Every structure is written in structure tokens, then in C-alpha cells.
Amino acid sequence: MAQTTRKPVKKKSGIQPFYYVLGGLALVGVVAIGLTVLRNRGGGAALEPVPLEGLTNQQLVEKAQGVKLGPDNAPAKMLVFSDYMCPYCGSFAAQIEPQLKQEYINTGKLQLEFYDFPLGGAHVHSFLAARAARCAGEQNKFWEYHDKLFASLQEWGTSQAPPIDKLVEYSQTLGLNRSDFEGCLKSDKYQEAVSAGRMLGDALGVNATPTLIVNGKRVRANIGLDMPALRELLNAEIGTN
Numbered sequence: 741m742a743q744t745t746r747k748p749v750k751k752k753s754g755i756q757p758f759y760y761v762l763g764g765l766a767l768v769g770v771v772a773i774g775l776t777v778l779r780n781r782g783g784g785a786a787l788e789p790v791p792l793e794g795l796t797n798q799q800l801v802e803k804a805q806g807v808k809l810g811p812d813n814a815p816a817k818m819l820v821f822s823d824y825m826c827p828y829c830g831s832f833a834a835q836i837e838p839q840l841k842q843e844y845i846n847t848g849k850l851q852l853e854f855y856d857f858p859l860g861g862a863h864v865h866s867f868l869a870a871r872a873a874r875c876a877g878e879q880n881k882f883w884e885y886h887d888k889l890f891a892s893l894q895e896w897g898t899s900q901a902p903p904i905d906k907l908v909e910y911s912q913t914l915g916l917n918r919s920d921f922e923g924c925l926k927s928d929k930y931q932e933a934v935s936a937g938r939m940l941g942d943a944l945g946v947n948a949t950p951t952l953i954v955n956g957k958r959v960r961a962n963i964g965l966d967m968p969a970l971r972e973l974l975n976a977e978i979g980t981n
Contacts, residue, residue, distance in 0.1 A: 780895055786867065786871075787864075787902060789858065789860075789867060789933060789938050789939070790931050790935045792939060794938060795936075800936055800939060804939075805936075805937075807854040808852070808853050809845055809851070809852045809854070810848070811851060813848075814845075814849055815850075815977070816844070816849060816954060816955060816978050818850060818853065819854045819952070819954075820832075820853065820854050820950055821857035821937070821949060821950065822854060822855070822856070822870075822949050823856075823857055823858055823859045823863055823866045823950075824865075824870060824886075824893070825859070825864075825865060825897050825913045826949040827861055827893070828895060829878040829890065829950045830890040832950045832964060832965060833886065833887060834887075835965070836965060839967050849974070855937040855941065856870040856934045857938055857941040858870055858938055867931075867934060868903070868904075869907065869939060870937075871931060871934055872910075872911075872925055873886050873900070873924065874890070874933060875921050875925050875930065878921075879920065879921070881915075883926070885910065885911070885914060888910050888914060889910070896910075904925065907925060908921060908925065945958075948961060955977050959973065
């Protein structure tokens with residue numbers, strides 16, 4: 741599991757009491773995060789989280805624009821904080837998400853809500869990739885692009901320069917309008933949404949990716965990539981609703 745510089749706190753149970761996103765969330769001062777801008781690439785697209793200040797709790801959640809999969813009335817809600825350059829997130833996307841869709845999301849038992857949590861540092865292109873997936877979402881291909889990013893990490897993630905051309909290439913592979921996608925990617929669109937996702941995760945104590953929160957309670961890291969254990973946890977949650 742990819743981690744920030746904060747040390748994780750050891751817990752004993754598989755699902756930990758955690759903060760509720762829409763209630764009881766205490767943000768004590770929002771710290772402005774550094775801004776880097778794509779230069780000489782046809783736009784003012786940020787490569788790192790941009791400063792966001794003075795937001796209320798509700799405004800931060802709304803600005804983060806979590807991407808939902810599954811019905812709003814599902815008895816279990818899962819928040820996923822993820823980074824596109826995190827190999828563990830790739831494993832979750834490739835191995836766990838398909839099973840969740842088949843067993844829980846498609847049957848109306850679970851709603852998954854994806855939030856960007858670009859770690860930065862060695863994950864130098866994760867913020868840009870997150871914005872690219874949001875741009876694909878404008879053409880109703882967020883999840884397809886999300887899968888493509890994780891599956892192709894060794895192609896775009898190793899680039900020394902911002903992998904603009906490769907990200908645009910993926911849009912064509914998925915049948916998106918190239919011009920519209922490229923225009924979105926090279927603009928400042930979604931830089932605040934992705935920044936808000938990172939800030940929301942920070943406020944909730946997220947310190948690694950992927951981090952899963954089910955019905956307001958954080959799932960232990962070793963459970964998140966273990967489908968039998970995750971299945972047991974979800975069944976227990978659904979049974980209490």
C-alpha cells in the first residue's frame with residue numbers, strides 16, 4: 741500500500757471506527773498546497789494540488805466530486821481514496837473492483853464512491869492522471885479510463901516529462917473525442933476537484949492508498965485487497981442495515 745510520510749496507526753479490528761464524511765468532519769484550517777503549472781504544453785494545467793482555502797465541510801465534499809458507482813439507496817457505502825500511480829490501487833482496481841461490481845454493486849447492495857488522493861513525491865504524474873480521468877468522465881468514460889490508467893501504468897508512469905501525449909492517446913483508444921479531451925486536459929478544469937479530494941482525504945486521516953471507508957468506518961489495509969475478508973465485512977455491514 742502506497743503511503744504518505746505519516747506513520748499508520750496500528751489497529752486490532754478489520755474495520756475501524758472512522759470519521760463520517762458528511763457529518764462530524766472537523767477541518768481545522770485548510771492548508772494551501774503548492775501549485776505547479778504545465779508550461780509550453782498549450783494550457784495552464786496544474787501538475788500538483790492547487791490552493792483551496794475557506795471551504796466549509798460541505799463545500800469541500802461537493803468540490804471533491806466523488807465518482808459514484810451503484811445506487812444511492814444501497815445499504816453499504818464505500819469510499820475509495822486512490823492514486824493512479826499506486827500499484828496497490830492498481831491491484832484493487834483489477835482484482836477487487838470487478839468482484840465488488842458483480843456481487844454487490846450490480847445487485848444494489850453497495851455504492852462505491854471514488855475520490856482522488858494523489859500522493860505526490862515519486863508519484864509525480866498522479867495528479868495529472870486524475871485530471872485526465874475526470875476529463876474522460878465528461879464523455880461518460882470515467883471508469884474505462886480509470887481502468888486504462890491502472891493497466892498502462894508502466895507506459896505513462898515512467899515518463900520523465902508530463903505524459904500528455906500518452907494520456908491523449910488513451911482517449912482515442914477508448915473512443916473519446918480527442919479534441920474535447922485534449923482541450924480539457926490542457927485546461928485548469930478539474931484541478932480543484934482533484935485537489936479537494938486530496939484535502940478531504942487528509943482531513944479524514946487518510947495516509948495511504950488505497951484507503952477504503954465503509955459506512956463511515958475505515959477498513960484495515962490488509963482487508964482491502966483480500967476479497968474473502970472484504971466480503972465478510974460487507975455482508976456484516978449489509979446485514980445491520
